Amino acid sequence: MGMKVGAYFLYSSAEARTGLWRRVLALFGASCLVATVWAQAPSPGTARAPDVPYQPTEMKVVQVMLQLGRVKAGDVVYDLGCGDGRIVIAAVRDRGARGVCVDIDPQRIAEAQDNARRAGVADRIRFLTQDLFETDISQASAVMLFLWPDVNLALRPKLLRELRPGARVVSHMHDMGEWKPQKTAWVSASDRERVVYLWTIPRPARRR
Numbered sequence: 001m002g003m004k005v006g007a008y009f010l011y012s013s014a015e016a017r018t019g020l021w022r023r024v025l026a027l028f029g030a031s032c033l034v035a036t037v038w039a040q041a042p043s044p045g046t047a048r049a050p051d052v053p054y055q056p057t058e059m060k061v062v063q064v065m066l067q068l069g070r071v072k073a074g075d076v077v078y079d080l081g082c083g084d085g086r087i088v089i090a091a092v093r094d095r096g097a098r099g100v101c102v103d104i105d106p107q108r109i110a111e112a113q114d115n116a117r118r119a120g121v122a123d124r125i126r127f128l129t130q131d132l133f134e135t136d137i138s139q140a141s142a143v144m145l146f147l148w149p150d151v152n153l154a155l156r157p158k159l160l161r162e163l164r165p166g167a168r169v170v171s172h173m174h175d176m177g178e179w180k181p182q183k184t185a186w187v188s189a190s191d192r193e194r195v196v197y198l199w200t201i202p203r204p205a206r207r208r
């Protein structure tokens with residue numbers, strides 16, 4: 001504890017060092033928080049607040065998503081909420097598919113276009129700055145998702161209504177409630193174990 005002298009506290013050098021460290025740590029914590037919120041904030045020009053903040057899927061998990069979805073040449077792969085476009089870019093570059101990147105945040109779409117150009121696949125991908133709930137997904141043969149549980153549930157009727165029988169839906173991390181996945185894969189990513197789910201759109205009579 002410091003000793004009060006007039007209007008001031010005198011601290012021993014050990015106390016001063018502890019106090020200084022506390023302030024440095026508090027400042028570091030606050031800047032991390034600001035950086036996180038800043039990184040997740042939608043960029044100017046975004047039509048409305050995104051339903052899910054941006055967080056990229058680790059490439060190791062992307063490869064499992066494409067594998068589980070059996071993505072191949074001839075497929076049209078949509079990523080609803082595509083972020084920097086990594087899933088669609090990998091589908092086109094590594095598996096010969098075509099793709100559609102959809103994101104509500106124009107900054108993400110600009111990044112995806114830039115990344116696709118650098119990967120030499122921009123001419124095989126369409127880029128839509130759009131709310132995924134308004135996107136026409138009827139031409140998709142595979143849909144990739146990394147959203148949130150409630151967004152998956154809200155999207156489920158649209159997937160079942162608009163996609164053709166046999167189209168695959170692959171979701172990183174979140175399931176579809178009572179629509180049980182056909183397959184599940186676990187991937188140990190750099191932060192923790194990640195789950196990837198696969199569904200196939202059934203014929204109309206069996207749709208929910």
Ligand SMILES: C[S@@+](CC[C@H](N)C(=O)[O-])C[C@H]1O[C@@H](n2cnc3c(N)ncnc32)[C@H](O)[C@@H]1O
Pocket residue numbers: 049050051052053054055056057079080081082083084085086087102103104105108130131132133145146147172
């Ligand atoms: C968790 S990130 C996933 C990014 C990418 N799919 C991946 O796995 O690397 C979710 C993305 O969805 C976008 N997003 C959120 N709500 C959306 C909406 N209603 N319509 C379109 N995109 C949306 C965000 O801008 C963000 O880029």
